[in-house]
Amino acid sequence: MQIAKTLIIPQNTFARVLLTNAIKHLQIAPAYLFTGSRGTGKTSTARIFAKSLNCLNTKKPTDQPCGICQSCRSIETSNSLDVSEIDAASNNGVDDARALIERSTLAPVAGRYRIFILDECHCLTGNAFNALLKCIEEPPPHVVFILCTTELHKVLPTIVSRCQVFNFRTLSVQAIVQHLGIVADAESISIDEEALTAIARLSDGGLRDALQLLGQVSLLDEDITANHVMEIAGGVTETELMSILQAISTNNTFNLLQVARLLVDSGKTPKLILSNLLQTYRDLLIIKSAPKEQSLLTGCVSYAQLKVLANHWNFETLNLSLAELQKAENYLRYTVNAAVWLEVCLLNLMPSLFPVSATKTLTAKPVHDGKLLPTVGVYTTNKVKCLNSQFWCLSPPM
Numbered sequence: 001m002q003i004a005k006t007l008i009i010p011q012n013t014f015a016r017v018l019l020t021n022a023i024k025h026l027q028i029a030p031a032y033l034f035t036g037s038r039g040t041g042k043t044s045t046a047r048i049f050a051k052s053l054n055c056l057n058t059k060k061p062t063d064q065p066c067g068i069c070q071s072c073r074s075i076e077t078s079n080s081l082d083v084s085e086i087d088a089a090s091n092n093g094v095d096d097a098r099a100l101i102e103r104s105t106l107a108p109v110a111g112r113y114r115i116f117i118l119d120e121c122h123c124l125t126g127n128a129f130n131a132l133l134k135c136i137e138e139p140p141p142h143v144v145f146i147l148c149t150t151e152l153h154k155v156l157p158t159i160v161s162r163c164q165v166f167n168f169r170t171l172s173v174q175a176i177v178q179h180l181g182i183v184a185d186a187e188s189i190s191i192d193e194e195a196l197t198a199i200a201r202l203s204d205g206g207l208r209d210a211l212q213l214l215g216q217v218s219l220l221d222e223d224i225t226a227n228h229v230m231e232i233a234g235g236v237t238e239t240e241l242m243s244i245l246q247a248i249s250t251n252n253t254f255n256l257l258q259v260a261r262l263l264v265d266s267g268k269t270p271k272l273i274l275s276n277l278l279q280t281y282r283d284l285l286i287i288k289s290a291p292k293e294q295s296l297l298t299g300c301v302s303y304a305q306l307k308v309l310a311n312h313w314n315f316e317t318l319n320l321s322l323a324e325l326q327k328a329e330n331y332l333r334y335t336v337n338a339a340v341w342l343e344v345c346l347l348n349l350m351p352s353l354f355p356v357s358a359t360k361t362l363t364a365k366p367v368h369d370g371k372l373l374p375t376v377g378v379y380t381t382n383k384v385k386c387l388n389s390q391f392w393c394l395s396p397p398m
């Protein structure tokens with residue numbers, strides 16, 4: 001209950017203020033439309049709003065539902081007769097819409113309002129939307145519709161214009177870390193700040209995904225670290241990334257290929273490895289250009305380790321490496337031998353292949369059939385690059 005209440009966190013301050021004031025001033029709209037990415041608190045907010053409207057411990061709707069009355073408890077357990085949560089993905093036809101309209105004419109059983117929460121409402125068919133149109137515009141006075149969607153552009157404009165629209169933004173890493181910290185303390189989960197940050201970054205701004213992962217890692221019988229989180233989430237750990245980066249920085253071809261092979265053998269896909277490396281190189285570039293902006297880092301390698309590593313490369317080399325990784329990520333979609341392509345890409349990141357004198361030449365992109373080709377084409381004297389050039393023939397349209 002406490003967790004659900006805190007779901008409307010700072011990013012959605014406006015939604016909280018507006019909904020609270022609507023309840024305080026009894027200006028309840030007939031229809032609300034909550035939109036935003038998954039896991040940003042739309043359905044949870046809809047439930048809290050329903051509790052606020054129907055809480056039995058006050059004489060009128062309240063912005064602080066008690067959470068213990070029969071109405072609040074039944075909404076919490078999805079057993080309320082007055083609050084219907086409808087999955088529009090599986091009830092998307094015109095007949096479902098008509099049944100819903102029929103139910104809306106019935107008076108509430110215990111609470112003040114009959115509330116319909118339509119989850120994933122963009123899945124409704126055009127006919128179903130049209131059938132609901134009139135009812136959403138002028139429902140009986142005791143009815144409130146709350147439509148939730150992750151894809152606002154799929155909802156008919158005529159429906160959108162009849163609803164009060166609330167945009168639920170994804171949460172920042174700091175907001176998720178803060179929230180996870182509260183949950184971890186309440187649940188006595190032993191987890192460090194770096195592990196919480198790793199969870200937050202993996203969840204792409206969605207609190208539900210973050211809480212799921214926290215619940216999963218909490219089953220470990222030891223102090224949870226960022227490496228645990230990455231292992232469980234199937235990501236590349238900080239130690240593994242550091243091994244790759246150290247091998248690259250010291251021109252150690254054997255170690256580099258060995259680490260790459262071990263990672264692939266342990267089930268990590270080349271795409272995942274490249275994507276993690278891309279993020280780490282992006283962080284290295286940030287450290288080069290803004291050494292004090294620690295908060296801008298998004299990868300799982302710590303600031304202290306990156307700062308030491310960053311001394312091995314200059315800005316141009318990091319920039320070229322990033323371009324190389326990005327291209328390799330694109331090519332992986334078209335190649336049938338991703339592991340080989342990963343090795344080629346990693347070898348191309350070796351600093352010995354990025355002589356400072358050559359960086360200028362690299363900016364001159366060769367042209368083939370009117371298309372830009374990978375800039376590393378100038379290194380045709382190197383064996384690896386010759387192999388690389390074979391891929392160019394198959395290079396996908398950019």
Ligand SMILES: [Zn+2]
Nearest residue numbers: 055066069072
């Ligand atoms: Zn209550």
